[in-house]
Amino acid sequence: MSRPTARQVAELAQVSVATVSYVLSGRDRPVAAETRQRVLDAARQLGYTPNQAARSLRKRRTQRVCLVQGSLGGNPSDERLARDLHEMADVHGYSVITLAVYSEGRARAAADVLRSGIADGALVNQTGDHFPHDLLAEIVATGLPMVVVRNESVPDGCDVVRTPETQVSTEAVEHLLAEGRTRIAFMAHRQELYRDQPTGRLLGYTTALDRHGVDQRIIVSGADDRVAAYQSATELLRSPDRPDAIFAASDRAAISVINAAKDAGLSVPGDVAVIGVGNIDEGLISNPQLSTVGPLRHDYTDVVRLLFDRLQADGPLPAREIVRPWTFLRRGSS
Amino acid sequence: MSRPTARQVAELAQVSVATVSYVLSGRDRPVAAETRQRVLDAARQLGYTPNQAARSLRKRRTQRVCLVQGSLGGNPSDERLARDLHEMADVHGYSVITLAVYSEGRARAAADVLRSGIADGALVNQTGDHFPHDLLAEIVATGLPMVVVRNESVPDGCDVVRTPETQVSTEAVEHLLAEGRTRIAFMAHRQELYRDQPTGRLLGYTTALDRHGVDQRIIVSGADDRVAAYQSATELLRSPDRPDAIFAASDRAAISVINAAKDAGLSVPGDVAVIGVGNIDEGLISNPQLSTVGPLRHDYTDVVRLLFDRLQADGPLPAREIVRPWTFLRRGSS
DNA sequence: CTGTTAGCGCATTCAG
DNA sequence: CTGAATGCGCTAACAG
Numbered sequence: 001m002s003r004p005t006a007r008q009v010a011e012l013a014q015v016s017v018a019t020v021s022y023v024l025s026g027r028d029r030p031v032a033a034e035t036r037q038r039v040l041d042a043a044r045q046l047g048y049t050p051n052q053a054a055r056s057l058r059k060r061r062t063q064r065v066c067l068v069q070g071s072l073g074g075n076p077s078d079e080r081l082a083r084d085l086h087e088m089a090d091v092h093g094y095s096v097i098t099l100a101v102y103s104e105g106r107a108r109a110a111a112d113v114l115r116s117g118i119a120d121g122a123l124v125n126q127t128g129d130h131f132p133h134d135l136l137a138e139i140v141a142t143g144l145p146m147v148v149v150r151n152e153s154v155p156d157g158c159d160v161v162r163t164p165e166t167q168v169s170t171e172a173v174e175h176l177l178a179e180g181r182t183r184i185a186f187m188a189h190r191q192e193l194y195r196d197q198p199t200g201r202l203l204g205y206t207t208a209l210d211r212h213g214v215d216q217r218i219i220v221s222g223a224d225d226r227v228a229a230y231q232s233a234t235e236l237l238r239s240p241d242r243p244d245a246i247f248a249a250s251d252r253a254a255i256s257v258i259n260a261a262k263d264a265g266l267s268v269p270g271d272v273a274v275i276g277v278g279n280i281d282e283g284l285i286s287n288p289q290l291s292t293v294g295p296l297r298h299d300y301t302d303v304v305r306l307l308f309d310r311l312q313a314d315g316p317l318p319a320r321e322i323v324r325p326w327t328f329l330r331r332g333s334s
Numbered sequence: 335m336s337r338p339t340a341r342q343v344a345e346l347a348q349v350s351v352a353t354v355s356y357v358l359s360g361r362d363r364p365v366a367a368e369t370r371q372r373v374l375d376a377a378r379q380l381g382y383t384p385n386q387a388a389r390s391l392r393k394r395r396t397q398r399v400c401l402v403q404g405s406l407g408g409n410p411s412d413e414r415l416a417r418d419l420h421e422m423a424d425v426h427g428y429s430v431i432t433l434a435v436y437s438e439g440r441a442r443a444a445a446d447v448l449r450s451g452i453a454d455g456a457l458v459n460q461t462g463d464h465f466p467h468d469l470l471a472e473i474v475a476t477g478l479p480m481v482v483v484r485n486e487s488v489p490d491g492c493d494v495v496r497t498p499e500t501q502v503s504t505e506a507v508e509h510l511l512a513e514g515r516t517r518i519a520f521m522a523h524r525q526e527l528y529r530d531q532p533t534g535r536l537l538g539y540t541t542a543l544d545r546h547g548v549d550q551r552i553i554v555s556g557a558d559d560r561v562a563a564y565q566s567a568t569e570l571l572r573s574p575d576r577p578d579a580i581f582a583a584s585d586r587a588a589i590s591v592i593n594a595a596k597d598a599g600l601s602v603p604g605d606v607a608v609i610g611v612g613n614i615d616e617g618l619i620s621n622p623q624l625s626t627v628g629p630l631r632h633d634y635t636d637v638v639r640l641l642f643d644r645l646q647a648d649g650p651l652p653a654r655e656i657v658r659p660w661t662f663l664r665r666g667s668s
Numbered sequence: 669c670t671g672t673t674a675g676c677g678c679a680t681t682c683a684g
Numbered sequence: 685c686t687g688a689a690t691g692c693g694c695t696a697a698c699a700g
Contacts, residue, residue: 018671341677389677
């Protein structure tokens, strides 16, 4: 029940293993048409597929790239990134394998797998919460080409993709202030609450309030999933001094906030304004339409190209950085 | 910049490669404490990680399992299945790699990767739309242990996990009929529309109507994503002879249907009843709460165990089948 | 045009 | 307790 080897194909086709290899790997060595056909027939007959472990060992490359995903129930932009990666990998003759990193334990496991040489390069997407800098550095140290999508610091030697979420978040909150909102709440991802210093969208929020001399900070959790967001918002909106605006760290949470407000008999944006982050399509069918902070277009070919540039380069390349364009999109909910 | 090998560790530690292998793979061969320490230090110092390609080639197993996912933006139950797989893999000392199959092209690529021996077993989840039976058979033919989650037919020799979605869908639609609904529409996934014969939840729908002598079939697309569902429902509900009930092939679509109805000034379930499929948590925060067809608990340890039973068995095991318990959950939307 | 040979890095005999 | 030798399946260089 063991898989057939090139040797067995060679015997069946009455040729040497070298010929089998040349025919099937399609190198440019000339092979007689009739011989080639015999090999192909034999391979088909046995259901032969080359053993990748052996091939990788010999060629010292796997022809695989690895996508390290920070979440399982990905948001639409992660999905789009994955698609773009698969597409370009196809074009360049690479396979894509994915590692899911939804906890620190998973990050450790992913690092081990990557260091053991499963792929020729890696695209690490949005794993900031779980993937400590040191672990990333361990991988970079093996010389593996890497592109990291995150706003926190990354090890030397890998490309990095950043978003100006802090600045644009500030802009969004300043818009709320300009509209006369005075009690503005922030709905955070769990991890954001555990940091010493505010970063990213939370920092954008505090910066805007600081700038305009607003002391009050209303920070709640719930941005991680729709149900938690709904419950958190419901509670927040029931309080006697309820906020007149909520800036949620994700669009999905923001939509739950809108629903919670409506279910509580409040009008959006009349009684409470709502802004999300991410610019997901669903924001266009919410009622009112969702104001959000995020990219205008979801296109990640430039990000993916960073990786394949590295894979095709002979020597090590200088580290590059991409800052993705983000904007504040004012729609009906604010 | 190439990764260090066991040989280099051996030289640094002044031992043979055999000793390095024994120390680091933790086999039961006795090694002097002092020697062991020298090896460990040398390995740490060089940042050594064994080359998995070489190890797999030699041991003829990869210690990896592969999760083949049918969709990228997974629904919560896929997420839960993935978690359960990762957990059990950890316990058994396996790594998990994921292949995304969101098109026929991806299925072809995934099949090639699996046949080339990237893992010792595979769990194929919900890829019915893209993974043709023949391609699955090709993989099974290599002797790879496989568990397939799908209701369509699967090749001999692999375990299969099924859901009684047809029967329970029938039950749900019969409930709508019993409540006096007369114009019941079905919102389908795109692939369901392209099949010759109705299957699954669509078959459940037609069966219920057949049984009760209802001729009219109202079938629309849109179940694949929230925006499409909203638009499709809006159109449907604007028609002069609008339905008084909509059975949507996914909970996410069903929630969009509820929103579309409310935005059109209709009451749910007064003017139109809505039922979804999947029993996602979000159904509990919709207004009204979503009636649905699906599993009561999302627990996939039994599914995952099928795979690891096969991996640990010496010989080939008889093919097994699990039918997951599904129920119709009547809540506020019907 | 094709066969022979020599490793890729590792785990595992068999000697010592 | 440890080292030398073998080969997993494949590709690439070298001979014919």
